[in-house]
Structure formats: C-alpha cells, structure tokens
Amino acid sequence: MGATDRIAAGLLRAHWWVGLFLCMALLANANARNILVLSTNSQLGVSPDSVDSVNNEIIEFTAPGDNVSHLSTMQTPGTLTQAYFTAGNFDLVLVNRLAYAFDPGNAQVLSDAMQNRWADAFALFYDTGGASDGAAATDLINVLQTAAGITVSASAPIGYDTPLALNTNSVYASNFGGAQQVRGGYFFYMNNVPAANVLFVQNGDPMPLNGTLVNNVYTVVIPGSQSYSGKGACIAASADISMFEFRNYFGGDNGIGNPNNTGLTNQGKLRPAFTALLSTGGGCWTPVVSKTFTPVSVTPGGVSTLTINVAGIPQGDTTGVSISDTLPAPLIIADNSASHNCGAAQLTAAAGTNSITLTGGTAPPAGCSVTVKVQWPIxxxxxxxxxxxxxxxxxxPGAGAGFSTDQGQFNNPATAQLTCTAGSITVAKNVAWQPGSVVSDLSAMQFGMDVACTSDTNQVMPAKTTNVAVDTAGSGSTPVAPVVPNGSCVVTETIRPSAPANHEWVETTLPSTTQTMQAAPAVTTANITNTLRRSLTSIALNKNVTGWPATGTGGGVFHFTADCGTDGQHAGSVMLAANGSGTGSIANVPQGASCTINEDPSLPTPPQNYIWGALPAPQTIADVQPGGPPASFNNTLSRLLMTMGLTKTVTGGPSAGVTGTFNFIANCGVDGSFTGAVALNAASSGTGSITSVPMGASCAIGEQPSLPAAPDGYVWGALPADQSINPVQTTSSASFENKLNKTAPIAATPVPTVREGALVLLSIVLAGFAMFRLRRGRTNPAAMTVH
Known part of the structure; x- marks a missing residue:
C-alpha cells in the first residue's frame, strides 16, 4: 500500500492494540463471555492493515466459548440500539473508530450505553493518526470530556511506529506485569491528562506524578467509579489501533511494508493485563473519592455544605475507608453537625477547625458520603x-494520604472549589453651603470614613476605613470593598478637615448613615452631607464718656449698628456703668466681614444738668475676626450753663434815681465763682445777670462793696445780705435792695470840754462798731426780696 495508507493502517493498528489492552482489562471478570465488537464496514476503502487490526483484536480478547458479536455497520443509521445491548448482555464492548465516522445516532446510543452501564466495560480504539482519520481524534476527546470531565488536547501527529511505556506509578500497573512496553504508531498523543488516568505514555518520558497533568499519553483509563460520576461503565481509551496490526502484533512483515524487526510485539500481552484490570476488585472498579460544595459560592460569613462522596464498587462493600481532608485557609468547619453514612466509621470534624477525618468506614456498592458544613469566616x-x-x-488519594480503602483507590485527586462573593458600597460625600457663605475651592479636602457592616445572618464584618476626596465643588465618592453583599452597612464620618477661612461646619456631631445592601447588579451608595456656614463672631465695643459727673450713676444704653455690606447689618449695645464707661458687643457678625460701626443717635438721657456733645465718628474694621480690635467710641457730656437774673432796687434816694453799677459775685463751691452786675442810669431799680453758672450748682450770691457814688446829700446804708440758690435752675434769680440815707445839715457846735470830747469820741467808736456788724450779715427783711 502507499505511504498514506500505511500511515492510516498503522494508526488503526495502534488503536486496536490499545482497545485490545483495555478490553482484556474488562474481561478480567471470569464471567465476561459476551463480547461486542463495533466498527465501520471494513470493506469501505479501509486498508488491509485496518481489517487485519480488527481481526487480531478479536483474537486477542476472546477465548473458546466466548460469544462474539461483530457489528461492522456503525456508519449506517439505526444499526445500534438500546435493545441490542439489552439482548446481548455484553460484558465487554470493543469500539473501533476507523477512518469513517459513526452515524450520529449510533454514536449517541454508544454514549448512552457507556453512561448507563449497559455493558460493564468499553475498550475504545480510535484511529486518530491516519491521513483520512475522519475527525477520530475529535471524537475521542469528546468522549473523555463527556464521560469524566477530562479536557484533553491532541499533540502533533506521530508518523512512525514507536514503543509505548507503562505508567508504573498507576494503580493499574500491577495488572500489567507482562506489558511494560507495547508498540504502536501513526497517531496523536493526548495532552493534559490527569496522572491518575494515565496508563501508557511516550517511551522515555518521566513517570507521571500524582496530581499533575500529563502530556504524550497513549492510553487513558476511566474507572467505573469515575465514569459519569460513578454511574457509568469502565472505559479504556487509546488514541491508536495499530497495536493490533500485523507488524506490531506478530512482528516481521506481512508484505505490505513497515516491517517490525525490533523484537517488541504485542501478541498475548493484552488479554492477561486487561483480565486482571477487570477482575473482582480490579483496578477498573477501584473506589473513587469525589467532593462537592453546595452552594458553590457563599458570601462572607456564609456556609456551604461540603459533601465527600466515596463511589463503591459493584463487586461488594468497600472496607477500610479512610478520609483525611484539610480545608484550605480561611475555611473552617461551621458547626458540629458533620455526619456520614459510611457504616461504623469514626468521623472527626470539630467546629472552628479545618480538619476532617474518617476512619474505619465501609461503603456499599452504592457508595457512601460525608457531609460537613463549611464556613468562610466574615x-x-x-x-x-x-x-x-x-x-x-x-x-x-493514596495509602496513608487523603483517601484509601482496603480494596485500593483511584489516585486521581478529588477537588471542589468554593467561591466567596463579597459586595461593595460607594461612600459619597457632598459639601453644602448655607446662604451667606463665601463659596471656595474644596478640592484639597479629604474626609475619613468608617464602614461597619452586618450580614443578613448577623455576621459582623471588621470595620473598614477609607478616605473620600472631594472636588472643587465639594463632591466626591469612593468604593469600599469587600463588604457584605447583604444585610446593612453603617457609614460614619470619623475625620473632618478644617473648615475654610471664616467658615464653620454646621454639624456638631460627625454625620452617619445606615444603608441596606442592594442585591447585585444594583449599586449601594451611602450619601453623607456636611454643611458649611459663615462663622459668626462679635465686634467688641468700648464706650467712654468724657465729662461724666463724679457722683453720676448708670447712664443707660448706647446702641450701635455695624454696616457690613453684603454681610448685612448687625446691632449691638453698651450699658454705661456708674463710672461713665462700659463695654458691649455686636454679636453674630460674619467672620471676615468688613464693617463700619456707627453709634445710633438715640442716646440715653444724660445726667441731670448735662447735655451730650456731638456723636463720635464711625469706626471701620476691615476684617472682623474673633479677638480682633474693639471699636471704641468716646462721648462728651457738657454741664448746662444757666443765667441767673439779678434785680436791684434802691430805696430812700432822690427821685432822680441813681447812676452807676452794682457788682455781684456767685460763689458756687466746686462749680466755681461767677460775676455779674446791674447798671442803673438815673433809676431807682434795674436788672442784670450772672451768666454761665452751671445748672444745678449751689451758689451764694453776694453784692460787692464797691457801690456807685451816692447822690449828694445821701449815703448808702448797709449792704444787702448774701442770697443762696440751691440748685441753680433756668428760672433762678436774686433781688437786692440798697438803701440811701440823707445826711444831717451842718450847724455851729460849741467846743467841747475835755470830758465832752471824750464822750464824743466814744460815740463815734460805738457807731462804727454798729456799722461793722450790719455789714457782716444782718438782714433787713424790709429791704430785699429773693426769687
């Protein structure tokens, strides 16, 4: 045959060999006498090697007395049915996928048969490397994915015959003592295969390590306890059938090329190995451990049920079941409700720990399980x-490891994943300005926040802290994650920056809000608003009164108005103290304002006998600040000055009257002395005044002795007595009366004797003494009137 046909035939033989190998494993059961061989029509242009491969496969896997059914029309619709399987009661099915694809309906019945275990074992030999493989590699990959969730990929094609090595680390290796190496060719290797499923690999590759993914795999075993979650048949799948071709099965050359002179052949190796694999307690029915989380996703603090399943074997009970499982951090056992149905096993799974152990268990053919509630701590x-x-x-799995039984175990690691899904909350900050504020750039501000959340199961989350930076206008937000996606969160402001100059925060207590968490995809937002207002301060007022009476009392209230432009008008006052001074303030003035302070003209009533001077000039404070300079105002009090009326009357004088000026003095004590006069011009009476006398003064008004000249023939009598006025008022006046006395005519007088002269002298002395006493204040009521 040509090179292309040789390649195709070689691949077919390699697949056949693997299939034979697996079929023998399935036939390990002593009662496995009903054998079904499936293939496409061997006469549909298939090379002689392919025909040779199927025939040699049947020879290898059967013994005298076995019932062999060969269905070679898998390309024909309706060939394979469930009834066919039921009627045949097959122990082993050899599936040969040659260059021609199976009819889709037949392929589906085959899949159903493997899934529902209509036969105990299936050996698959897929000719993946021929020049016209008809997508056999893709079909094989799909079978592995469907049956066991194994996702593999195909390697580059192998275009020659080669030895294949037994995986000596496999649990099935002991069944293959006589098949350490086999021979095949013209195929694709399978890559990314779990080590526990690997049976044969590329010769010279290192032996697969448990728990790893392996490349260059030739044959895969899916034990019944893994197949279709423990419900399917045992499956052995090879990416070749050329192992049964003449040159590889018998050696030498059958006359169609590609001779085998290596001495490595496959005849007689496969049936014993596969028989051991499929015997009671054999590797294909090795107990398998698997696990699941329900649900597969929790929220922080949430609980999921971990189920560890032990798949039994159909031959009988699985004894000595031992499980050791350590939960990955941070998972812990939620409570003490762990349970199992693995016979009299001892289960240890203490709440708050991460260790689960089961010893001495027994799994019936249907299997057993361990259930533990697992928590992702909040x-x-x-x-x-x-x-x-x-x-x-x-x-x-492994003896002394995480899973083992007395019957052995499938060493593929059992895994389950748990996802924790948290939520987030957006903390939004907004700064509002009250009317009257001077809006400014707030972009340098950051606000500290605490976020404390409680789940809907009352799990308390550790508090989180964050900062929210705001923009120029005072708005900003930041997401906080992770937080509980359910329940509620309390967002509290913890740090508030200093207010802008001349402003203050309205809130005396830092704000807080509680938000109910919204289910995704809704976004939960906590809005916190701070309010700024203009700081208010006071303008200090100092009041002093110049001219305040020494004996004064409180002088009433002085009122002031601060005109602060756009910052409004504000009023204040000062209560004057008894010493003529006082302090006060204008309250609630916007800080930073520029104000002109005026004293209101409505001054308090001045002290008695006083009058206010002009109002003080306005004061300007350009930048009102706490503790700033006061506005000082000085008011002047002036004493009211009165004019006291003087009335002068002259009696006893000539009818022509008197001409001259009568002078007076008012002695007013501490208020001083003041003078006035009354001028007469040929008159016997007249008026005058004493001016500028402080109102309310207590004064004694006296006539000065410097009287005008008396008319001829007259002499002035005694001066009038002083007048007292207390207090001086607007109507105060004093009247004085002076008396003129006529002088006696001149007559001749005898010269007195000495004695007479002495008497005259004595008379003169006595008369002078009398005049002196009159001038010292004697009063003649008939001579004056006081008003």
Missing part, C-alpha cells in the same frame, strides 16, 4: 476579592 472578608476569592479543597 473576619476573612478581604479574601473575598477576585481573582483570589476561590479556594480549592483537595483530597489526594
């Missing part, structure tokens, strides 16, 4: 942030 909420919010819980 204290570890920070671990709920993608992409690090997934925890993989793994049990690694």
């Amino acid at each position: 204290a570890n909420i920070n671990d709920c942030v993608a992409p690090n919010n997934v925890r993989t819980n793994t049990i690694t």
Whole structure:
C-alpha cells in the first residue's frame, strides 16, 4: 500500500492494540463471555492493515466459548440500539473508530450505553493518526470530556511506529506485569491528562506524578467509579489501533511494508493485563473519592455544605475507608453537625477547625458520603476579592494520604472549589453651603470614613476605613470593598478637615448613615452631607464718656449698628456703668466681614444738668475676626450753663434815681465763682445777670462793696445780705435792695470840754462798731426780696 495508507493502517493498528489492552482489562471478570465488537464496514476503502487490526483484536480478547458479536455497520443509521445491548448482555464492548465516522445516532446510543452501564466495560480504539482519520481524534476527546470531565488536547501527529511505556506509578500497573512496553504508531498523543488516568505514555518520558497533568499519553483509563460520576461503565481509551496490526502484533512483515524487526510485539500481552484490570476488585472498579460544595459560592460569613462522596464498587462493600481532608485557609468547619453514612466509621470534624477525618468506614456498592458544613469566616472578608476569592479543597488519594480503602483507590485527586462573593458600597460625600457663605475651592479636602457592616445572618464584618476626596465643588465618592453583599452597612464620618477661612461646619456631631445592601447588579451608595456656614463672631465695643459727673450713676444704653455690606447689618449695645464707661458687643457678625460701626443717635438721657456733645465718628474694621480690635467710641457730656437774673432796687434816694453799677459775685463751691452786675442810669431799680453758672450748682450770691457814688446829700446804708440758690435752675434769680440815707445839715457846735470830747469820741467808736456788724450779715427783711 502507499505511504498514506500505511500511515492510516498503522494508526488503526495502534488503536486496536490499545482497545485490545483495555478490553482484556474488562474481561478480567471470569464471567465476561459476551463480547461486542463495533466498527465501520471494513470493506469501505479501509486498508488491509485496518481489517487485519480488527481481526487480531478479536483474537486477542476472546477465548473458546466466548460469544462474539461483530457489528461492522456503525456508519449506517439505526444499526445500534438500546435493545441490542439489552439482548446481548455484553460484558465487554470493543469500539473501533476507523477512518469513517459513526452515524450520529449510533454514536449517541454508544454514549448512552457507556453512561448507563449497559455493558460493564468499553475498550475504545480510535484511529486518530491516519491521513483520512475522519475527525477520530475529535471524537475521542469528546468522549473523555463527556464521560469524566477530562479536557484533553491532541499533540502533533506521530508518523512512525514507536514503543509505548507503562505508567508504573498507576494503580493499574500491577495488572500489567507482562506489558511494560507495547508498540504502536501513526497517531496523536493526548495532552493534559490527569496522572491518575494515565496508563501508557511516550517511551522515555518521566513517570507521571500524582496530581499533575500529563502530556504524550497513549492510553487513558476511566474507572467505573469515575465514569459519569460513578454511574457509568469502565472505559479504556487509546488514541491508536495499530497495536493490533500485523507488524506490531506478530512482528516481521506481512508484505505490505513497515516491517517490525525490533523484537517488541504485542501478541498475548493484552488479554492477561486487561483480565486482571477487570477482575473482582480490579483496578477498573477501584473506589473513587469525589467532593462537592453546595452552594458553590457563599458570601462572607456564609456556609456551604461540603459533601465527600466515596463511589463503591459493584463487586461488594468497600472496607477500610479512610478520609483525611484539610480545608484550605480561611475555611473552617461551621458547626458540629458533620455526619456520614459510611457504616461504623469514626468521623472527626470539630467546629472552628479545618480538619476532617474518617476512619474505619465501609461503603456499599452504592457508595457512601460525608457531609460537613463549611464556613468562610466574615473576619476573612478581604479574601473575598477576585481573582483570589476561590479556594480549592483537595483530597489526594493514596495509602496513608487523603483517601484509601482496603480494596485500593483511584489516585486521581478529588477537588471542589468554593467561591466567596463579597459586595461593595460607594461612600459619597457632598459639601453644602448655607446662604451667606463665601463659596471656595474644596478640592484639597479629604474626609475619613468608617464602614461597619452586618450580614443578613448577623455576621459582623471588621470595620473598614477609607478616605473620600472631594472636588472643587465639594463632591466626591469612593468604593469600599469587600463588604457584605447583604444585610446593612453603617457609614460614619470619623475625620473632618478644617473648615475654610471664616467658615464653620454646621454639624456638631460627625454625620452617619445606615444603608441596606442592594442585591447585585444594583449599586449601594451611602450619601453623607456636611454643611458649611459663615462663622459668626462679635465686634467688641468700648464706650467712654468724657465729662461724666463724679457722683453720676448708670447712664443707660448706647446702641450701635455695624454696616457690613453684603454681610448685612448687625446691632449691638453698651450699658454705661456708674463710672461713665462700659463695654458691649455686636454679636453674630460674619467672620471676615468688613464693617463700619456707627453709634445710633438715640442716646440715653444724660445726667441731670448735662447735655451730650456731638456723636463720635464711625469706626471701620476691615476684617472682623474673633479677638480682633474693639471699636471704641468716646462721648462728651457738657454741664448746662444757666443765667441767673439779678434785680436791684434802691430805696430812700432822690427821685432822680441813681447812676452807676452794682457788682455781684456767685460763689458756687466746686462749680466755681461767677460775676455779674446791674447798671442803673438815673433809676431807682434795674436788672442784670450772672451768666454761665452751671445748672444745678449751689451758689451764694453776694453784692460787692464797691457801690456807685451816692447822690449828694445821701449815703448808702448797709449792704444787702448774701442770697443762696440751691440748685441753680433756668428760672433762678436774686433781688437786692440798697438803701440811701440823707445826711444831717451842718450847724455851729460849741467846743467841747475835755470830758465832752471824750464822750464824743466814744460815740463815734460805738457807731462804727454798729456799722461793722450790719455789714457782716444782718438782714433787713424790709429791704430785699429773693426769687
């Protein structure tokens, strides 16, 4: 045949060999006598090697007395049915996927048969490397994915015959003592295969390590306890059938090329190995451990049920079941409700720990399970942030490891993933300005916030802190995550920046808000508003009164108005103290305002006998600040000055009257002395005044002795007595009366004797003494009147 046909035939033989190998494993059961062989029509242009491969496969896997059914029309619709399987009661099915694809309906019945275990075991030999493989590699990959969730990929094609090595680390290796190496060719290797499923690999590759993914895999085993979640048949799948071609099965050359002179052949190796694999307690029915989380996603503090399943074997009870599972941090056991149905096993799973152990268990053919409630502690909420919010819980099987039984175990690690889904809350900050404020740039401000959340199951989340920076207008927000996605969150402002110059925060207590968390995709937002207003301060007022009476009392209230332009008008006052001074203030003046302070003209009533001077000049404070300079005002009090009327009357004089000036003095004590006069011009009476006398003074008014000249023939009598006025008022006056006395005519007088002269002298002395006494204040009521 040509090179292309040789390649196709070689691949077919390699697949056949693997299929034979697996079929023998399935036939390990001593009662496995009903064998079904499936293929496409061997005469549809298939090379002689392909025909040879199927025939040699049947020879290898059967013994005398076995019932063999060969259905070679898989390309024909309706060939394969469930009834066919039921009637045949097959122990082993050899599936040969050659260059021609199976009819889709037949392929679906085959899949159903493997899934529902209509036969105990299936050996698949897919000719993946021929020049016209008809997408056999894709079909094989799909079977592995569907049956066991194994996602593999195909390697580059292998265009030659080669030895394949047994995976000596496999649990099935002991069944293949006589098949350490086999021979095949013209195929694709399978890549990314779990180590526990690997049976044969590329010769010379290192042996697969448990728990790893392996490339260059030739044959895969899916044990019944793994197949279709423990409900399917045992499956052995090879990416080749050329192992059954003449040159690889018998050696030498069958006359169509590609001779095998290596001495490595496959005849007689496969049936014993597969028989051991499929015997009671054999590897294909090795117990398998698996696990699941329900639900697969929780919220912080949430609980999921971890179920560890042990798939039994159909031959009988699985004994000595041992499980050891350590939960990955931060997962812990939620409570003490863990349970199992694995016979008399001892289960240890204490709340708050992360260790689950089961010893001495027994799993019936239907299997058994362990259930444990697992919690993602809310204290570890920070671990709920993608992409690090997934925890993989793994049990690694093996004697003395995570899972083992007396019947052995499938060493593929059992894994389950739990995801923690947290929420987030947006903390929004807004700064509002009250009317009268001077709006300014707030972009330098940051507000400290605490976020404390409680889940809907009353799990308390550790508080989180954040800062919210605002823009020029005072608005800003920041997301806070992770937080509980349910329940509620209390957002409290903890740090508030200083208010802008001349402003203050309205809120005396830092604001807080409580928000009910909204289910995704809704966004939960906590809005916190701070309000700024203009700071208010006072303008200090100093009041002093010049001219305040020494004996004065409180002088009433002085009122003031501060005109602050756009910042309004504001009033204040000063209560004057008894010493003529006082202080006060104008309250609630916007800080930073520029104000002109005026004293109101409505001054208090001045002290008695006083009058206010002109109002003080206005005062300007350009930048009102707390503790700033006062506005000082000085008012002047002046004493009211009165004019006291004087009335002068002259009696006893000539009818022509008197001409001259009579002078007076008012002695007013501490208020001083003041003078006045009355001028007469040929008159016997007249008036005058004493001016500028302080009102309210207590004064004694006296006539000065410097009288005008008396008319001829007259002499002035004694001076009038002083007049007292207390207090001086607007109507105060004093009247004085002076008396003129005529002089005696001159007559001749005898010369007195000495004695007579002495008497005359004595008379003169006595008369002078009398005049002196009159001038010292004697009063003649008939001579004056006081008003």
